Amino acid sequence: MNRREFLHLLSAASAAGLALPLDPARAEQAAEALYDAPAFGNVSLLHITDCHAQLRPIYFREPNVNIGVGAMANRPPHLVGEAFLKHFGVPPATRLAHAFTFLDFERYAALYGRVGGFAHLASLVKRLRATRPGALLLDGGDTWQGSGAAMWTQGQDMVDAAKLLGVDVMTLHWECTYGQERVKEIADKDFAGHVDIVAQNIKTTDFGDLVFKPYVMRAVNGVKVAVIGQAFPYTPIANPRYMVADWTFGIQEDNMQKTVDAARGEGARVVVVLSHNGMDVDLKMASRVRGIDAILGGHTHDGIPSPSIVENGGGKTLVTNAGSNGKFVGVLDFDVKDGHVADFRYRLLPVFSNLLPADAEMAALIARTRAPFESKLGEKLAVSEGLLYRRGNFNGSFDQLILDALIAEKDAEIAFSPGFRWGTTIMPGEPITMENVLDQTAITYPHVTLTPMKGSQIKQILEDVCDNLFNADPYYQQGGDMVRVGGMSYSCDPTATMGNRIGDMTLDAKPIDAEKTYKVAGWAPVSEAARDAGGEPIWDLVARHLRSKKTIAAPTLNLPKLKNVEGNTGIAS
Amino acid sequence: MGNPMKIRAASKDGVTEVKVLMNHVMETGLRKDPAGELIPALFITEVTAKLNDKVVMQAQWGQAVAKNPYLGFKIKGGQPGDKVSISWKDSSGDSRSDEAPVS
Amino acid sequence: MNLEHPASRRGFLRQTGLLGLAVSAATFLPRMAYAAWNKAAFDAKTIADVYKTMGVEAPTASAEVQLIASDIAENGAVVPVEAISKIPNTTQISFLVEKNPTMLTAQFDLGPDMLPEVSTRLKMAQTSNVIALVKADGKFYTATKEIKVTLGGCGG
Structure with missing residues (x-):
């Protein structure tokens, strides 16, 4: 910690009435405070989404314009700046406030440093897994696209990084812009036995057959957990249709209900949707489909600290969104009792690269993949x-x-x-x-x-x-x-x-x-x-x-x- | 005569689900060729579906059914070994029939 | 984002033949080979005329009719639609596209061995309401859904 950071922390913390990390040793404590997320319950899900192939730490400014209209006005995710902090009870002028908002971005970015990076993400995931045995790591997609190296390797650098990170299940959007053959190749070869791609809403254009598994069932500490995939519904519209000429997407709400019912019928005690709908779509879907415990969302890149709780005909559904560019990890802990979710805890942890040591193995992989491109990049x-x-x-x-x-x-x-x-x-x-x-x-x-x-x-x-x-x-x-x-x-x-x-x-x-x-x-x-x-x-x-x-x-x-x-x-x- | 249809018929829980992909240009008569000439209308007007030899459904279509038409429907009954047949007639008087066994 | 969109959209409209409505469809309609085909209904330019030529009187919107389709069409030239009727004695299901030059697109007459569920794929010139029209015991019922036809691009 340099003098500037120190002075800032002093003023920021005193303004917020917080305990002060006074020296580098106490910076450690800042990391402890941020990442010492006590485990809860018996089923834990770690969620990353929309990293857009950012393997190394970066800066990422959150928006100052994210307007909601109609029923979506003035509620998550359509809150920015001070309104965001106030709504979620995040103390202003803190590390967390910097993570979640654009406020005074240059000043705080200089102070708190870069975010994300898979080597730092990997050490955080390991830390979380140590306290949450059996936790599943879910990747909401938009993982293989967004950097030169990813483009030049047709997503291979990200595929290898995701495997090393230990992703269990993922769904798709920009992945599809490498073409349907490339996606199937990765699903069938690289990911076989490692990562399941799930999507209840990708079907063939001829007879409407599912292209991927609609969901996977995993036992977490003896509890059957179904993870249903929801790929970006408008992939062939927002991106070139010729890249997925034989696939059709859509929201497919009716099929989502059938899929949830099938998973429950198969004995799932926890049903979550790994979604690339975008948060407004997830909120509407949560109000209409019954039997989902949580929708872990992405696409709209909203870093939302606490879930929206949506009531529907079958009970309540949590809706989260975990930001973008490798900046956050969502941690959803469920306490499953008597065959259903009794309680939960949720955290959206920002990945501050200078608070998390780089995982050596991941750092080495990244260095290796980048090597051919370093001079050009x-x-x-x-x-x-x-x-x-x-x-x-x-x-x-x-x-x-x-x-x-x-x-x-x-x-x-x-x-x-x-x-x-x-x-x-x-x-x-x-x-x-x-x-x-x-x-x-x-x-x-x-x-x-x-x-x-x-x-x-x-x-x-x-x-x-x-x-x-x-x-x-x-x-x-x-x-x-x-x-x-x-x-x-x-x-x-x-x-x-x-x-x-x-x-x-x-x-x-x-x-x-x-x-x-x-x-x-x-x-x-x-x-x-x-x-x-x-x-x-x-x-x-x-x-x-x-x-x-x-x-x-x-x-x-x-x-x-x-x-x-x-x-x-x-x-x- | 046109090209063959793809027909899939599967029986499950006492219901036979049929999916058909036909091969037809379905020209509306409003489209121009590169030379600016209107391409004459040519589209399927009638479709008949049979389970074995019994007609179960008849359809009438207009120009706005998509090219290479898709048709999906469900028949009460039917079992593996039964036969589903589909026939169409188009606006030029051309016609075609295809059949598939129920699986 | 797709800057050549206006041109390509026109191309699409030309391709699907739904542009240029000033050209009378009737001029280019073929000689009807089959008496069964309800030419008047398929040529009708307004919902009222479609209903009149089909013998439909005062259809009522019904929650027992389900029209399943994507909210946004992936391709206006191929728009999948499915209609499911829960009304007893359903004998006919039709699809209408309000903003197409001619609205009636397909009519299915169901024999007693059919479940009242049919699906097909339609061409749509532009964003429009699509109507599933169901006949049961001589009465008519509808379900309506807006399907958006968009330029695409720019997402994500």
């Missing part, structure tokens, strides 16, 4: 003067950088960039490396496009994506953020209906003309035609832009003017 492209991050409903500073690069390099009037929720954070003054760029862009359909588009078409696209984010019925949402827009201005009323949310579209202070054609740059097209047309990978374009700039000033975010969001706890400045 390590190229310093430019220096960032400001904080670069992605997460947020409408824009992030790294996305703004991508938009600026698209407009400059393609000589476009307008640029669009997808509302992905993965992508790490770069601190001010740090070099932007090729690895950083790939952490924001590494996908298997990375082509840059330049498209003449009428004003009416631009409006249609913005409305369509906006409805995927703000439809009042979560079953109609897809879980990504709003498409990032460069060059033009617009307003957005999240509370309006499809076709009526986007307004005030202007370019250079002139209204966008519905009939006029504009040059629009973008990337990540999902059609086969775009794949066949090729196009430069986005990371090459961004890297070229960065090399030519050398220094990147803090980008000015192009944000829509928001309407009807006064008092919404999902927004903070």
Whole structure:
């Protein structure tokens, strides 16, 4: 602990009335306090999700805009900043407050350091398993995608890391963007006898046969536990359908009920769903499907400290969401008595890499997998003067950088960039490396496009994506953020209906003309035609832009003017 | 004549579940070819399903049934060794019949 | 995100033949080879006309009719739908797509040996309500569900 950290802890802790770690020895105590999670009950589940191939420690800024509409307004996960802390009773200006919110991010990130990293995650998992014999480790998916090394090895680095970490069961989303053959190859070869892929909602397009086991039954300390898989329902819509041409997804609520009933019929005393629905969808599903003890959720990257408890016709269901980028481990302890869950404890533990020793075996594996790519990943492209991050409903500073690069390099009037929720954070003054760029862009359909588009078409696209984010019925949402827009201005009323949310579209202070054609740059097209047309990978374009700039000033975010969001706890400045 | 259908018929607990994939273009008559000419409508209009020799269901279809149509239904009764047959007629007068044993 | 969407969507609409409604479908409909096919019902452009030509009077929405389909279509050209009726003496199940140029898509007449459960796959031009229409003892019942047809991309 350096002097700056010490002084900060002093002021923060005294403000919060907390005991002080006064020196490095006591920093140990901070780790003890954070990770000494006493065991409870007889069935424990450890949950990671959406690590997006981040094998090494990173920074990750949580969003300051995560708006909920309709019944979803002002309740988890749609709380940011102070409202979040207040709702969950997290003391402000603490390590936990830093883990869960964007508040004063640069200051606390400098103080508390990086998060995640599989070597540190591995030592935490070992620590938790030591006090929870028989605990299952569940991986909610989005594990194999999100880094250059993962992309270049078609997910192999993550597959090997997950096996070493001891993942027992997983479900899928971005994994599918390596193509259905690759997923089956890993399921049938690498994972055979190690990791079960489960999904009750992936079926063949011909006769609707299940592609994976809908659930697995595991005995934990003599208690039969069923883990049902729920893959991302809209994989063939949000990502290219041609990659999973023979598979069909969907929420499949009716089949979920049948699967729960089948698991109970087979003697399961605990039934959990390992879900990639996204939290709003999980909350709705929990209110309608009976017999699930907990839905362990991901996809929407919400780091939620305590579960939502949802009542339904069969009792109560816990709904959790365990954040992203390897930053958190969810720990769900059940006390199972007389054949049913009598009580529970839940913790969402942040993985602070400087509080957890690196597991030697995992560190060695990571070093080995990275070795062929180190020099390419390590190229310093430019220096960032400001904080670069992605997460947020409408824009992030790294996305703004991508938009600026698209407009400059393609000589476009307008640029669009997808509302992905993965992508790490770069601190001010740090070099932007090729690895950083790939952490924001590494996908298997990375082509840059330049498209003449009428004003009416631009409006249609913005409305369509906006409805995927703000439809009042979560079953109609897809879980990504709003498409990032460069060059033009617009307003957005999240509370309006499809076709009526986007307004005030202007370019250079002139209204966008519905009939006029504009040059629009973008990337990540999902059609086969775009794949066949090729196009430069986005990371090459961004890297070229960065090399030519050398220094990147803090980008000015192009944000829509928001309407009807006064008092919404999902927004903070 | 068209290409053969894929038919799956499985008996379980006194019910025979039938799944059929037909092979048909299902042209609506509103689609243009690359030269800008309208492609004439051509779609299945009638479907008949039989268990052994008894008709159990008849269907009428319009243009908006998807290409290479799928049909799923359940028959009371039926057992392994029985025969399910499906036939269709399309708007050009073409027709086709296929059958499969119940498993 | 899919910037070539407007074009590809048009392509899709062309492909499914659901665009260009100004062209009269009737012009290109084939000569009817089979008397049994209810041409008037399949040509009808409004729900009222579909019902009239099918002899449907005042159908009632019923919780005993279940329409199972994805909330968002993975592909507007192939939208799986399943209807299950719990109403005794169900003899007919039909699927209608409100915003297609012609709404009636399929009608299934069930013999006494059938369970009242059928599934098929439909083409949809755009986001629309889909109706499962059930006939039982001469009366008609419906279940309605909105299925969204979206541009896709941008997720996750």
